[in-house]
Amino acid sequence: SQTIHQWPATLVQPVGSPLSLECTVEGTSNPNLYWYRQAAGRGLQLLFYSVGIGQISSEVPQNLSASRPQDRQFILSSKKLLLSDSGFYLCAWRLGRRTEAFFGQGTRLTVV
Amino acid sequence: DQQVKQNSPSLSVQEGRISILNCDYTNSMFDYFLWYKKYPAEGPTFLISISSIKDKNEDGRFTVFLNKSAKHLSLHIVPSQPGDSAVYFCAASVSIYGNQFYFGTGTSLTVIP
Numbered sequence: 021s022q023t024i025h026q027w028p029a030t031l032v033q034p035v036g037s038p039l040s041l042e043c044t045v046e047g048t049s050n051p052n053l054y055w056y057r058q059a060a061g062r063g064l065q066l067l068f069y070s071v072g073i074g075q076i077s078s079e080v081p082q083n084l085s086a087s088r089p090q091d092r093q094f095i096l097s098s099k100k101l102l103l104s105d106s107g108f109y110l111c112a113w114r115l116g117r118r119t120e121a122f123f124g125q126g127t128r129l130t131v132v
Numbered sequence: 133d134q135q136v137k138q139n140s141p142s143l144s145v146q147e148g149r150i151s152i153l154n155c156d157y158t159n160s161m162f163d164y165f166l167w168y169k170k171y172p173a174e175g176p177t178f179l180i181s182i183s184s185i186k187d188k189n190e191d192g193r194f195t196v197f198l199n200k201s202a203k204h205l206s207l208h209i210v211p212s213q214p215g216d217s218a219v220y221f222c223a224a225s226v227s228i229y230g231n232q233f234y235f236g237t238g239t240s241l242t243v244i245p
Contacts, residue, residue: 026175052231054233056235062237063134063138063221063235063236063237063238064176064221064223064235064238065235066232066233066234066235069231069232071231077231079232108173110175110176112175112233117164117225117227117228118164118183118227120166120178120181121166121178121223121233122178123168123175123176123177124175125174125175126173126174126175128173
């Protein structure tokens with residue numbers, strides 16, 4: 021069966037520090053991968069998605085970047101965190117169209 | 133620009149009664165819709181989906197209705213149970229593009245025992 025791992029679960033980082041969040045999927049090949057963010061009191065905002073290794077699409081301009089170095093690995097990064105980067109970050113995967121997406125447990129990032 | 137909207141941030145329902153959660157969308161090209169349930173500090177879990185070729189889909193206590201002309205979908209939970217208390221998100225995608233999901237802002241459901 022397929023599983024998705026996302027870590028760390030919680031993270032407190034100072035402003036200006038770098039960020040690296042990792043997500044891996046097991047039990048499937050060539051998934052579409054997604055990074056979402058839920059800011060306090062808001063919905064799920066799509067940040068990045070990837071349909072294959074090295075292929076990254078960005079939905080909104082921001083202080084973040086994403087990479088997909090392997091088929092089932094998706095990384096969210098920042099060189100210098102801002103206070104506004106605080107939020108709940110979720111990784112998700114799906115196979116093809118007209119299918120549901122499956123989410124990881126999320127990372128609570130607090131920038132102080 | 134929010135293409136998927138959930139205008140009710142919260143809803144309270146008595147146990148055993150029907151819960152109706154609503155969702156509106158603006159993009160007429162959306163043709164695949166989903167509902168997710170989310171507990172605090174956890175990832176959303178998939179509940180039910182519907183394709184635009186249907187107007188209703190049922191799965192146990194959960195039924196999703198789609199009104200394409202009104203660009204509106206709803207989730208009915210019958211009967212509501214205290215364990216249903218969570219935040220519910222609707223999501224939509226354009227299947228010919230295949231990739232992006234767009235989520236609403238969520239409705240927090242409280243089922244009162």
